[in-house]
Structure formats: C-alpha cells, structure tokens
Amino acid sequence: MLNESTQRFHATFDLAPVGIVHMALDGQFLLFNAQFRDMLGYGDDEISSLTIHQIAHPDEGADFGPTIARLLAGPEAFSHRCDRRYRCQDGDFIWTSVAISLVRDGRQSPKHLIAVIENITARKQMEHALRQSERFMKSTIDALSQHICVTDEDGTILTVNKAWQEFALENGVLLGAAWERKNYLAIHEQAADMGTHDAGVLAAGLREVACGVRDEFNMGYRRNSPTAQRWFTVRVTRFPAGGATRLVIAHEDVTQTRQAENELQYLVHHDKLTGLPNRSLLQDRLRQAIVHADRYGYRVWVIFIDLDRFKLVNDTLGHKAGDCLLNTIATRLKLVLRGTDTAARFGGDEFVLILSECFEEGLAPSILHRVMSTIAEPVVIEEQEFFLSCSMGIAVYPNDAADPETLVDHADRAMYRAKELGRNSYQFYAAAMNEFSLERLRLEKHLRNALERDEFILHYQPQVDLTTGEIVGMEALIRWQHPELGMVPPDQFIGLAEETGLIVPIGAWVMRTACAQNKAWQRSGLGNLRIAVNLSARQFAQENLVESVASVLAETGLAPQLLDIEITESIVMTDVEEAVNTLNAFKALGVKLSIDDFGTGYSSLSYLQRFPIDVLKIDRSFVADITEGADKGAIANAIIAMAHNLGIDVIAEGVETEAQCDTLSQNMCDQIQGYWFSRPVAAETIETMLQEKKTLPANLLRLRAPQRTLLIVDDERNVGLALRRALRSTGIRILMARSGREGLELLAENRVDVILADQRMPGMTGVEFLRTAKQKYPDTMRIVLSGYTELQSITDAVNAGAVYRFLTKPWEDDQLRKHLEEAFAHKEMVDENRRLNLIVQTANKDLAASNRQLRNIVAQKQGLGGQPLAIGQRMEREDASEVATDDRQ
Numbered sequence: 001m002l003n004e005s006t007q008r009f010h011a012t013f014d015l016a017p018v019g020i021v022h023m024a025l026d027g028q029f030l031l032f033n034a035q036f037r038d039m040l041g042y043g044d045d046e047i048s049s050l051t052i053h054q055i056a057h058p059d060e061g062a063d064f065g066p067t068i069a070r071l072l073a074g075p076e077a078f079s080h081r082c083d084r085r086y087r088c089q090d091g092d093f094i095w096t097s098v099a100i101s102l103v104r105d106g107r108q109s110p111k112h113l114i115a116v117i118e119n120i121t122a123r124k125q126m127e128h129a130l131r132q133s134e135r136f137m138k139s140t141i142d143a144l145s146q147h148i149c150v151t152d153e154d155g156t157i158l159t160v161n162k163a164w165q166e167f168a169l170e171n172g173v174l175l176g177a178a179w180e181r182k183n184y185l186a187i188h189e190q191a192a193d194m195g196t197h198d199a200g201v202l203a204a205g206l207r208e209v210a211c212g213v214r215d216e217f218n219m220g221y222r223r224n225s226p227t228a229q230r231w232f233t234v235r236v237t238r239f240p241a242g243g244a245t246r247l248v249i250a251h252e253d254v255t256q257t258r259q260a261e262n263e264l265q266y267l268v269h270h271d272k273l274t275g276l277p278n279r280s281l282l283q284d285r286l287r288q289a290i291v292h293a294d295r296y297g298y299r300v301w302v303i304f305i306d307l308d309r310f311k312l313v314n315d316t317l318g319h320k321a322g323d324c325l326l327n328t329i330a331t332r333l334k335l336v337l338r339g340t341d342t343a344a345r346f347g348g349d350e351f352v353l354i355l356s357e358c359f360e361e362g363l364a365p366s367i368l369h370r371v372m373s374t375i376a377e378p379v380v381i382e383e384q385e386f387f388l389s390c391s392m393g394i395a396v397y398p399n400d401a402a403d404p405e406t407l408v409d410h411a412d413r414a415m416y417r418a419k420e421l422g423r424n425s426y427q428f429y430a431a432a433m434n435e436f437s438l439e440r441l442r443l444e445k446h447l448r449n450a451l452e453r454d455e456f457i458l459h460y461q462p463q464v465d466l467t468t469g470e471i472v473g474m475e476a477l478i479r480w481q482h483p484e485l486g487m488v489p490p491d492q493f494i495g496l497a498e499e500t501g502l503i504v505p506i507g508a509w510v511m512r513t514a515c516a517q518n519k520a521w522q523r524s525g526l527g528n529l530r531i532a533v534n535l536s537a538r539q540f541a542q543e544n545l546v547e548s549v550a551s552v553l554a555e556t557g558l559a560p561q562l563l564d565i566e567i568t569e570s571i572v573m574t575d576v577e578e579a580v581n582t583l584n585a586f587k588a589l590g591v592k593l594s595i596d597d598f599g600t601g602y603s604s605l606s607y608l609q610r611f612p613i614d615v616l617k618i619d620r621s622f623v624a625d626i627t628e629g630a631d632k633g634a635i636a637n638a639i640i641a642m643a644h645n646l647g648i649d650v651i652a653e654g655v656e657t658e659a660q661c662d663t664l665s666q667n668m669c670d671q672i673q674g675y676w677f678s679r680p681v682a683a684e685t686i687e688t689m690l691q692e693k694k695t696l697p698a699n700l701l702r703l704r705a706p707q708r709t710l711l712i713v714d715d716e717r718n719v720g721l722a723l724r725r726a727l728r729s730t731g732i733r734i735l736m737a738r739s740g741r742e743g744l745e746l747l748a749e750n751r752v753d754v755i756l757a758d759q760r761m762p763g764m765t766g767v768e769f770l771r772t773a774k775q776k777y778p779d780t781m782r783i784v785l786s787g788y789t790e791l792q793s794i795t796d797a798v799n800a801g802a803v804y805r806f807l808t809k810p811w812e813d814d815q816l817r818k819h820l821e822e823a824f825a826h827k828e829m830v831d832e833n834r835r836l837n838l839i840v841q842t843a844n845k846d847l848a849a850s851n852r853q854l855r856n857i858v859a860q861k862q863g864l865g866g867q868p869l870a871i872g873q874r875m876e877r878e879d880a881s882e883v884a885t886d887d888r889q
C-alpha cells in the first residue's frame with residue numbers, strides 16, 4: 001500500500017509540469033523532481049550538493065531568511081508566494097514563480113520546506129517587453145504636439161500625454177493630475193449644457209465612436225476666452241484593447257494656421273490699403289444681397305463713386321498723400337452706411353456702395369447727400385487742407401439689371417455720365433443712358449464736320465475794370481451753330497472734342513479767330529483790349545503749343561500782351577514741372593496767363609507761387625455766395641487777398657447782381673465778368689458796346705465816394721411814406737421793404753449802410769429780422785423803430801449787438817435825421833478804415849506784382865537763354881505805338 005502510494009507520489013512528483021523541491025530549513029535541496037532539474041540544467045548530483053542560497057539571484061538571496069521566518073511564524077497551512085530568479089547551470093538566470101510551504105512533524109515542529117517552482121521567464125520577458133513598449137508608447141505620445149487623451153468607452157480618462165497636461169494647465173481645464181478619474185464625455189456634456197455649441201457636437205461624436213456607430217470622428221473646435229480665440233482640430237478614434245474599448249482623443253491647436261488662413265482669406269477679399277472689401281468680395285456681397293432681395297422683396301442699390309481730380313493729389317503730393325486720402329475717404333464711407341450695407345474699393349479712386357434691404361421704391365436723396373458731404377469734408381495732409389468732390393452713378397436691383405456684374409457696370413456708366421455733366425453730382429442709371437452713348441456717337445460725327453462746314457462762331461463776354469468801370473478785356477467763348485441741332489453750348493461738346501482729340505484743330509481755330517478779331521477791333525480804334533482764350537487739357541499738352549500760339553500772334557499781328565491764355569488749375573496741376581516749363585515759355589512769349597475756375601480744384605498756394613500767373617478768375621460758385629453774408633463771402637475775399645499778396649490780379653466770374661459787383665468792388669477785386677454787365681455776345685454787339693463806351697455805374701467803382709443807402713422795413717405803407725418824406729432832403733438812397741423776408745431779399749441784391757426796421761411786423765418782428773441781418777451783414781448799422789411796450793426784447797437785442805439803436809414811435813423828424821446821420825457817419829468811419837486797409841493792400845499787390853515780373857524775367861533769361869524772350873520783345877516793339885503800357889489790362 002505504502003509502496004503503491006510512494007510510487008504514485010513519485011510518478012506525480014516527476015510528471016508534474018512544474019519543479020518541485022523539498023528543502024531543509026537551511027536551504028539544502030533534499031528532494032527535487034526532473035522538471036526542477038531540467039529547468040535549471042544541473043545534474044542530479046550537482047543539485048544535491050547545492051543550497052537554494054547558492055543559486056539564488058544576488059539581489060534576492062538574502063530574502064530566504066525572512067521568508068522562512070514568516071513561514072515559521074505563520075499558521076499551519078500558510079504558504080508563501082513570490083517571484084524569484086535562480087541561476088542555471090549555464091550561468092543564466094531564469095524567472096520563477098515560487099510557492100513555499102512548511103512541512104511540520106506530528107509535534108508541529110518544522111520539518112522541511114516544499115517549494116513548487118514554475119519557470120515564468122517567458123512571461124517575465126513578455127511583461128518586460130510590454131512595459132518597454134508601454135514606456136516607448138508613453139514617451140512617443142508625450143513627444144507629440146497633439147493633445148492626446150485616452151479614455152475607456154464610458155469616457156473616463158485613462159491617460160493623457162504631456163501636451164494634453166500642459167494644455168489643461170494652461171487653459172485651467174483640469175489641473176495637475178486632476179484629469180485622473182475624470183470623465184471626458186461628462187465634461188463636454190456639461191459644457192454643452194452651458195451653451196458651448198462645439199462641446200455638444202464633440203460629446204455626440206464621442207458617444208457615436210464609443211458605441212461603435214463609427215470608428216472615427218473629426219471636427220473643428222473653437223474655444224473662446226475673453227482674451228483670445230483659439231481653434232482646434234479634434235479626432236476621436238476607437239481602439240480595441242484586449243477585449244476592452246479605448247477611445248483616443250487627439251486635439252491639436254491650429255490657431256496659428258487658422259489665423260494665417262483667415263488672414264489670407266482677408267487679403268484675398270479685401271483691399272490692402274483701405275481694408276474695404278475688394279472687387280471679388282463686392283461681387284459676392286452683391287450676389288448675397290440679390291438672393292436676399294429676391295426672398296424678401298427688397299431692392300438693392302449700387303452706388304458707384306469716383307473721386308473727382310484725385311489724380312492731382314497723387315501727382316502733386318505723391319502716392320503717400322494719395323493713400324492717406326483714400327484711407328480717410330474709406331473710413332468716412334464706412335461711417336455713413338448701415339451695418340447691412342457694404343462699402344468696397346473698386347480700384348484706384350473708385351468706391352462702390354451696396355445698400356441692401358431697402359423696401360422703398362426710390363433712394364432717399366439724403367443718403368446721396370450724406371455720401372457727397374462726407375467726401376467733401378476737408379482732408380488734412382501734411383498740414384494742408386484738401387477738398388475733394390465726387391461723381392456718383394446709381395443703379396438698382398431688380399430694375400436696372402439682374403446680376404451683380406451688370407448692376408455695377410450700369411452704376412459705373414451712370415457715374416461716367418455724372419462726370420460728363422460737370423462732376424460733383426450724381427446720376428441714376430436709366431436705360432436711356434445706352435441711348436446717350438449712341439447720341440454721343442452721332443454728335444461726334446457732326447463735330448468732325450463742324451470745322452469744315454464753318455459751323456463754329458465765337459461769342460465774347462466783356463471783362464470790366466472795377467477801378468475805371470471800363471471794359472478792358474473779353475473772354476472768347478465758342479458756340480456751335482448746327483443746322484439741325486441749333487446752338488450747341490460748349491459744355492455739350494468741349495468734353496467730346498477733348499476726348500476725340502478734335503479740340504486741337506478747334507482750339508487752333510478759336511485762337512486764330514479770337515486774335516484776329518481783337519486785332520480788328522484795335523485797328524478800328526476800339527481800344528487795346530485783352531482777349532482771353534480758353535485752353536483745354538489736351539491743347540495744353542500739345543508739343544508745339546507755344547510755337548503755334550506764337551505763329552498765330554505773328555500771323556494776326558496781335559501784341560502778345562493782349563492775349564490772355566486761360567487754363568484751369570487741374571490742367572497745370574496734372575504735371576507741375578511740365579506746366580511750369582510751358583507757362584514760362586508762354587511768359588517768355590509775352591502773353592498773359594490766367595487760372596480759370598479758381599477755387600474749385602486744388603488751390604495749392606505753394607504751387608501757385610511757382611506759376612507765372614497774371615490773373616486768377618474766382619469761380620462763379622464763390623461769387624454767387626458773396627452777398628450771402630460774412631461766412632460765405634469769406635472764400636472769395638480770401639482769394640482776392642491771397643492773389644493780391646502774390647501780385648496777381650483777380651477777375652470775378654459769373655457776377656449776376658449789382659450787390660455782388662458792389663461787394664467785390666468794396667473788397668478790392670480788380671475786374672468782373674458776368675451776366676449782370678453783359679452775357680457773352682456776338683462780335684458786332686461788342687463793337688456797339690465799345691462804341692457806346694458802356695461802363696459800370698460810378699457808385700460801384702472801387703475807390704468811389706460811397707452813396708448812403710438806407711433800407712426801411714415796415715409793413716405799414718403810410719409809415720414808410722412818412723419816413724421817406726422826412727428824409728427826402730438828405731440825398732440818402734432809400735430802399736423800402738414791407739416785411740423781414742423782403743428786407744433780406746433787398747439786402748442780398750444791394751449794398752446797404754443803415755437799416756431802419758419797424759418792430760411790429762407780421763411773420764418776423766423787427767428784432768428777429770435785425771438779428772438775421774446782423775449775422776449775414778454784420779457791417780450794417782441796425783436801428784429798430786418801436787413802441788415802448790416791446791422794450792424788453794429790444795433791450796436784449798441791443799445788448800446782443802443785433803441792434804445799434806432804437807427809436808420810438810411816433811418819431812420827430814429832426815431827431816430821426818440826427819440819429820440817422822450819426823449811424824451813417826459811424827458806418828462811413830468803419831468803411832473808411834477798411835478802404836484804407838485795402839488801399840495799402842493794393843499798393844502791396846502792385847509791389848508784389850513788380851517783384852514777380854522781375855523774377856519771371858530773370859528766370860526766363862536764365863532758363864531759356866533769351867531766345868523766346870526775343871520773340872515777345874520783338875512783337876512788343878512792333879506794337880509799341882498801339883499798346884498802352886498799363887500792365888493791368
């Protein structure tokens with residue numbers, strides 16, 4: 001029985017797949033199975049001579065003692081398990097898993113140890129390899145710049161990489177190791193609940209990947225912080241990991257790339273200089289506006305803006321100044337629009353506005369005026385003020401075109417038409433505009449034949465001297481008498497002639513005819529008049545211009561100083577250097593030079609000084625304002641003072657009323673030209689005028705003894721008549737008005753010294769009227785005639801300076817005359833002071849003119865080697881017998 005059991009034991013002992021050893025308590029091997037022997041590779045004898053200490057790994061050999069101690073101290077069935085390394089016969093160590101138990105005898109005394117030893121080297125190696133691989137993986141994902149987070153399928157974070165930790169730290173998401181045990185999904189669901197849209201999308205995507213609905217999910221994630229906006233890409237990928245599911249979430253901060261992309265997009269769609277949308281974005285916005293308009297029944301207005309004479313700023317002040325100006329205009333345009341509108345830069349000095357979401361049939365003129373006035377505000381560049389105007393063309397969707405390109409094109413055409421019609425205005429596109437192009441073609445055909453067919457004539461408009469009252473010159477103005485079209489005014493064909501180049505032969509005809517006519521007048525004894533001829537830009541740019549004028553003078557025999565060449569500011573400012581050369585050459589020839597329409601372009605004083613100009617012609621728009629009171633007349637007065645300082649004469653154009661003439665005369669303007677004295681008329685009419693010696697009335701002359709003028713404003717006719725009677729003997733010129741409004745009209749037309757206004761008038765009281773009169777005509781002496789009852793308002797007006805004196809009704813004639821005498825005397829004293837000032841100014845002007853002439857002569861001699869001067873001098877000598885020496889002609 002025992003034998004059988006011993007046999008069974010040995011069989012089990014030897015066949016066991018693990019090593020089994022019996023050891024003495026000191027580690028001596030007592031019994032071991034074949035598995036143990038083979039595991040270590042020792043021979044049976046070798047093992048019997050060894051102890052476990054001898055084959056234990058040096059790092060672990062010392063562990064045996066404590067193990068035994070624990071077994072001895074432990075309960076009966078206690079066994080100890082550990083992993084240990086043992087040296088094999090070849091010297092290598094193997095990893096084993098050891099389970100040791102203590103065998104006790106019947107008295108419970110320790111007998112020996114039994115160890116079951118399993119070779120786990122392969123497992124240990126695998127574990128090691130796995131650890132290595134994990135370490136490698138960790139350092140790999142740590143090296144990635146993407147933020148990586150691995151979760152289980154519920155979203156619980158298992159691990160994160162270094163970049164993720166840093167990101168979390170930076171963004172205050174989860175601090176330090178706080179990510180552990182957190183749930184990525186829950187965090188995002190919570191953020192979604194708080195309104196973060198992208199967090200909601202990410203949570204939903206994550207759930208789908210976790211459930212296996214998809215293997216991967218990608219999205220762009222925008223994160224807004226109060227200081228910055230950041231963009232991320234997020235990718236969620238699903239991985240099976242030993243039966244479990246792992247979700248790898250990788251996000252990458254693509255803010256820089258995104259910003260660069262945005263910048264690129266911005267650059268592609270915006271104008272670099274002004275930051276406004278460019279052409280391509282304009283088309284896009286227009287397309288959107290049209291779609292929107294179709295849906296909601298809106299209209300879309302397109303306004304095409306072109307800055308008038310912008311090129312001049314660029315050419316005269318350089319591109320930097322031009323850029324600055326464009327920027328200012330762009331900023332202003334943005335400010336006049338609503339949020340839904342667009343202002344775009346179309347190119348150069350062209351802007352386009354889109355006004356969308358408009359229900360109204362028509363476009364409110366106020367918006368157009370707002371745009372025009374915002375552009376018209378002065379722009380200060382290098383401490384100089386510049387004034388710009390613009391021409392605008394307007395087209396509307398759906399009426400004028402159905403697509404963005406055609407809409408803009410039509411608005412552009414309308415703008416072109418506005419320019420044609422005199423700039424600083426706007427035109428609506430109308431289908432008729434296409435007809436306009438055809439009309440132009442027809443006109444051009446006629447114009448080409450006009451010279452040959454002798455259809456042009458010249459009209460002449462007198463220029464009158466404000467000191468002598470005499471006609472001293474004429475402006476030659478062309479007229480086209482077409483057999484079918486009738487009398488075509490120059491405004492309608494000069495532009496076309498300019499564009500087609502026809503202006504050159506036409507201009508040459510004008511020059512020849514005007515000079516010949518002037519010479520003819522001179523020969524008939526009508527005096528030495530100056531004849532002014534307009535030169536257009538194209539003529540001015542002609543290469544042989546000066547020579548051709550010289551040959552006309554030679555041909556007609558007209559003295560050069562009797563020819564006045566009129567050019568506009570814009571012509572000379574286009575190419576300043578070239579203009580200075582041409583003007584100097586003209587000066588050398590001896591002709592006079594005028595700047596026409598002064599004040600409407602770039603009235604740059606510094607340049608004006610460089611041009612050898614004799615005359616400035618104040619544009620009629622300023623003259624129209626001159627009697628409108630101190631503010632409005634200021635520009636004309638400033639031009640006069642400035643020109644005089646430079647020694648330049650001033651002619652005021654477009655004088656239409658006596659009052660304008662009077663004001664100009666008082667302000668020392670040199671000459672006037674305008675409908676009030678004479679419209680442009682045929683040569684024969686001029687002859688009659690000259691023969692009859694038509695002059696200005698003496699009371700309008702510059703240095704005259706002024707005639708006292710009184711304006712009486714009273715609604716009661718009898719009172720007016722009584723006042724007139726009382727003043728009959730005084731020789732005062734009396735103007736009568738029945739209301740304040742009528743009084744203001746008379747003030748606009750006439751020069752008035754003293755105003756006598758009744759207080760009680762319907763509509764406007766005397767004090768109200770005098771307050772307005774004070775604002776517009778501060779030099780007038782203002783007297784109110786009243787009863788005592790209105791005393792308070794009159795006293796207020798006196799204190800405010802609106803009323804000089806108040807007289808009571810009924811008045812005593814003597815007293816009234818005395819008061820009026822005082823008022824006139826006071827006014828005359830003020831006038832006299834001003835007159836003396838102006839006389840000093842005129843003297844200064846003459847001095848400046850002499851200096852200027854001297855400078856011109858020196859400059860010509862130095863610059864032109866005396867050659868052209870000789871022509872002028874020769875002509876001057878030939879005409880010496882006929883030409884007066886007064887340089888101010």
Ligand SMILES: Nc1nc2c(ncn2[C@@H]2O[C@@H]3COP(=O)(O)O[C@H]4[C@@H](O)[C@H](n5cnc6c(=O)[nH]c(N)nc65)O[C@@H]4COP(=O)(O)O[C@H]3[C@H]2O)c(=O)[nH]1
Pocket residue numbers: 461476477478489490491494507510534535536566596597620653654655656673674675676680
């Ligand atoms: N409202 C008003 N207008 C007044 C008054 N006095 C004169 N005018 C008008 O003002 C214009 C003055 O000529 P501009 O400024 O040189 O302006 C001229 C000039 O730029 C151009 N032009 C005329 N003749 C010629 C020419 O022979 N050659 C060239 N190149 N241009 C010419 O055509 C423009 C218009 O000439 P016009 O129609 O003759 O118009 C003339 C004249 O008739 C007034 O009191 N009130």
